[in-house]
Amino acid sequence: xxxxxxxxxxxxxxxxxxxxxxxxxxxxxxxxxxxxxxxxxxxxxxxxxxxxxxxxxxxxxxxxxxxxxxxxxxxxxxxxxxxxxxxxxxxxxxxxxxxxxxxxxxxxxxxxxxxxxxxxxxxxxxxxxxxxxxxxxxxxxxxxxxxxxxxxxxxxxxxxxxxxxxxxxxxxxxxxxxxxxxxxxxxxxxxxxxxxxxxxxxxxxxxxxxxxxxxxxxxxxxxxxxxxxxxxxxxxxxxxxxxxxxxxxxxxxxxxxxxxxxxxxxxxxxxxxxxxxxxxxxxxxxxxxxxxxxxxxxxxxxxxxxxxxxx
Numbered sequence: 001x002x003x004x005x006x007x008x009x010x011x012x013x014x015x016x017x018x019x020x021x022x023x024x025x026x027x028x029x030x031x032x033x034x035x036x037x038x039x040x041x042x043x044x045x046x047x048x049x050x051x052x053x054x055x056x057x058x059x060x061x062x063x064x065x066x067x068x069x070x071x072x073x074x075x076x077x078x079x080x081x082x083x084x085x086x087x088x089x090x091x092x093x094x095x096x097x098x099x100x101x102x103x104x105x106x107x108x109x110x111x112x113x114x115x116x117x118x119x120x121x122x123x124x125x126x127x128x129x130x131x132x133x134x135x136x137x138x139x140x141x142x143x144x145x146x147x148x149x150x151x152x153x154x155x156x157x158x159x160x161x162x163x164x165x166x167x168x169x170x171x172x173x174x175x176x177x178x179x180x181x182x183x184x185x186x187x188x189x190x191x192x193x194x195x196x197x198x199x200x201x202x203x204x205x206x207x208x209x210x211x212x213x214x215x216x217x218x219x220x221x222x223x224x225x226x227x228x229x230x231x232x233x234x235x236x237x238x239x240x241x242x243x244x245x246x247x248x249x250x251x252x253x254x255x256x257x258x259x260x261x262x263x264x265x266x267x268x269x270x271x272x273x274x275x276x277x278x279x280x281x282x283x284x285x286x287x288x289x290x291x292x293x294x295x296x297x298x299x300x301x302x303x304x305x306x307x308x309x310x311x
Contacts (some may be wrong), residue, residue: 003075005039006068008032009047013065017054026292028304089117089282096124096131096143099223100162100242101267104300105144109290117282127221128198135270142272142283146198146265155271157284158305159291164199164263165255165301167244168236179259182206186215191226191235194219199238202263240265242300266305 011021018029047061131143166185193200247253
């Protein structure tokens with residue numbers, strides 16, 4: 001039994017359904033269900049009865065709810081008592097961000113850390129695989145990485161899921177807001193990352209699997225130049241919605257969800273081995289708070305992470 005399981009159980013019990021609890025917690029339903037099943041197995045009793053109209057508590061579930069609320073309130077009081085010690089966090093932290101995560105999360109995260117601690121945070125922007133290597137070598141303390149492989153040298157914590165979009169001017173990508181089929185997207189002139197980057201590797205694998213003709217592709221890395229080429233030089237790209245949020249809102253480009261297949265990337269926080277627990281615990285909590293706010297905002301199309309991947 002752990003605090004996360006009690007928190008998930010309380011949310012489901014009080015809201016009456018896994019769907020409602022998922023919205024409150026900003027966690028996927030399968031992840032919530034997995035943790036509650038683990039809790040039931042640990043206690044050796046069924047806590048919730050699942051039905052078409054939601055869930056109801058068993059007698060043991062009702063008994064546990066009171067204890068769970070007491071425990072969680074005690075933890076909240078302890079955290080409040082420790083708030084006064086946060087400013088004692090002093091030191092230098094270097095965090096690696098991808099273009100999208102940096103644009104979406106960095107301002108609020110830096111503001112939060114500055115208000116609560118005396119940590120000096122340096123941000124370094126790069127591509128996901130490069131940032132992961134920097135964490136593993138110890139040059140970065142933490143980094144936002146897409147679908148990084150597991151390794152004993154770093155700790156990985158799921159943050160959110162992000163679908164990829166076909167992005168381009170209306171004359172190329174079309175005026176429709178409907179998804180665009182992958183087979184149709186590859187017929188357009190494209191501007192993509194080089195073959196060593198994650199998005200490009202996934203893209204090339206799908207082309208091979210579907211046995212499609214080689215598309216018209218220009219390799220280009222710098223994001224500012226990529227924006228210029230897409231807006232003014234009739235090229236499309238594959239990218240997260242948030243990377244072109246300003247251009248989309250100004251109607252300079254359109255974004256359409258790619259389908260057949262839908263391509264989803266999992267953003268995880270990579271934490272280097274040896275980072276002091278006081279630093280990693282605080283920063284992880286702050287980053288999760290900032291991510292939850294963006295998911296709730298709904299403007300980037302982010303989805304809650306599949307938390308069972310953290311087990």
